[in-house]
Amino acid sequence: MAANPTAPTALWPAPHARGAVDATVHVPGSKSVTNRALVLAALASEPGWLRRPLRSRDTLLMAGALRAMGVGIEEGVGPDGSGEAWRVIPAGLRGPATVDVGNAGTVMRFLPPVATLAAGDIRFDGDPRSYERPLHGVIDALRALGARIDDDGRGALPLTVHGSGALDGGPVSIDASSSSQFVSALLLSGPRFNQGVEVRHTGATLPSLPHIRMTVDMLRAVGAQVDTPESGGEPNVWRVTPGALLGRDLTVEPDLSNAQPFLAAALVTGGKVLIPDWPSRTTQPGDRLREIFTEMGGSCELTEYGLEFIGSGRIHGIDVDLGDVGELTPGIAAVAALADSPSTLRGVAHLRLHETDRLAALTKEINELGGDVAETADGLHIRPRPLRGGTFHTYEDHRMATAGAIIGLAVDGVRIENVATTAKTLPDFPDLWTGMFESGGA
Template identity: 90%
Template sequence: MTVNPAHTALWPAPHASGAVDATVHVPGSKSVTNRALVLAALASEPGWLRRPLRSRDTLLMAEALRTMGVEIEEGVGPEGTGEFWRVIPAGLRGPATVDVGNAGTVMRFLPPVATLADGTVRFDGDPRSYERPLHGVIDALRALGARIDDDGRGALPMTVHGGGALEGGPVEIDASSSSQFVSSLLLSGPRFNQGVEVRHNGSALPSMPHIRMTVDMLRAVGAQVDTPESGGEPNVWRVTPGALLGRDLTIEPDLSNAQPFLAAALVTGGKVVIPDWPSRTTQPGDRLREIFTDMGGSCELTDYGLVFTGSGAVHGIDVDLGEVGELTPGIAAVAALADSPSTLRGVAHLRLHETDRLAALTKEINELGGDVTETADGLHIRPRRLHGGVFHTYEDHRMATAGAIIGLAVEGVQIENVATTAKTLPDFPDLWTGMLGA
């Protein structure tokens, strides 16, 4: 077996010699881009995505839809408008083979789409994708009338036998391991003959902002969605069958990917500006304004964007991150550099992400001299003086950016496989060194 040299290469994490002062243009949101691609592919007319994120996860989504017959044209608009994708819906068809990589949105959002295809669609991906739970989607689709071959694994690889339509209707699932189970059914629900009624039956749902994002985007393309927030039953979402409209959508910056840059301002006592930060958004990354302010920074939302300033001090925090679990690696990195202990709670589901993020963060921070312990649902972090060393990433983009944050304050940190950041944040090394004026 050959090993990609990028996976073993060590990247010397830049050390900050002083306070950061930079404006960083963060690329578009992966979560919004991939939802928009699915909705545009299921629409009854063409749509436009402007300033989409071009990263491994979104390119995998676009290519997967193309293999099922959707046309996606790429181009560049007039100066200042950036790139665009024009999505032209077509009759979904097989046979097709979808490479999901290790993208949760691709492996979970597209099997419901595949049930609408005329023919078989096989799903495969990276070795880690075989370990990530898919049972919530597979079991639900079978209950709604789909035929799926997975050899009883509840995971990849698998084949969906599309029948050109799906009956749909009510279904009960346990989505406590991933909110994407709910979103996946809702996104395709308008195209099911009876729509869909998803009832979550399990422990607390993680990452609720992502479900709210799905609902908002469905409503924006004409779908009728009833939710617990709109007066419906708790833990029940209903989507009425109907045609979806093509839209001209400009993708918001990825606020979760802004995290390492805001963290840089916090840990160096500097200032970072993120242009085009939305005044209203369902993105979980918007919570960073509150969390990083509690940890010692201050922020101002202007017409231009978000201005975040560090105070020169970093404080520990006790916080429930259940709704914003993807922010945990970056917050843990900052907490390891704080002046008091931190407890990060509500994120047991991170053990099932790109890697077991709780175990990985504990091991890597401790190997740099830290004092991190896992709890049942999170981490307890007691700051200690850290030293240089190799920070392994486990092919997890958020582990790589967490290591880069620590490297700002600790000399000699080397990030293994920084190229994994291309999953959602292309050109991260150049953005990072550019922020530091290098």
């Protein structure tokens, strides 16, 4: 084995559970909340604090990009000395600057609208896979709203936004069928557009609606006026009124989607896992794990300390539409491959355009361990089979890595290729995972 088991070229032996886990796992902050909060704080009219931010590749890329455009982000402790916090100091956005998006959907989609407000050119580039991820919804919408963008007609990276210091804004129609981030991207910067923004989704489907609700809630928390379909507006139309955004003191919730592998560990081993500080009310898609994993054989209780999840020792198959919570699909597929009956995961055709083609990747990797997974038009059909050890490839996708680790709990000899890719949203995953066993698992 390589000297560093988390190096990209190494194979990480996934821990095999010899008994039930019994652990408390402190999950780091939400990537989705951290990156939205950074954008809103950068566009505010006054400084703000971001407490317990996630420090991961995606969030550090977002912070670095905003710094490149002139925003001050000071890392330290909060004003009362209570843990890590970032002080965000808005400034006049400016170029020229180059932004590295890595392979972060939030960075590549949320920041071009911000760049239209900068005085100067902002160039966006990233990992090779980022060139394959769709950006046409944001690019076409910004052009319709008056922005100048050079992308050589690709509708994808790399691209340059020629910022003029302002954007007219107004009504725009987009097809966000491939990513709800197209809608969120326009809404986040909308208060700073001269006419605000009215976003009308014209596509047949809209994945990940909870993430749009998260965007709306966070906009309202910093003083923006937002009209939505849920608040009596037209279906598939969101309106943001122009106005100043307030600097806030925000504490970031734990990332509930990143809690998934740890809850799955309780389900797979028939054990118990406590996730402290699980919010009683949240827009995070990961909150639906309480319902899904309960249906698959567990039970849970939300207490003043957090979420306690207990596995029954049996895993049941599930027929479920994951259109609103697509990011949970890899972990659910991993658990379903270990169940006592077949599963059908529906509504997630858009996963073919994520960090990798997640449907193809899950099918290939589980089947190469002896599974029986078939792609459907919009998801996966999984027939449980006895699995064997082997290499589980991750395709530089953090959720593929954690899916492989879940399977490794029940299948001896699973080796994860490039487990370090989990640093995208879940820093120190290997230590958190092995620590779960040290604190009470086998």
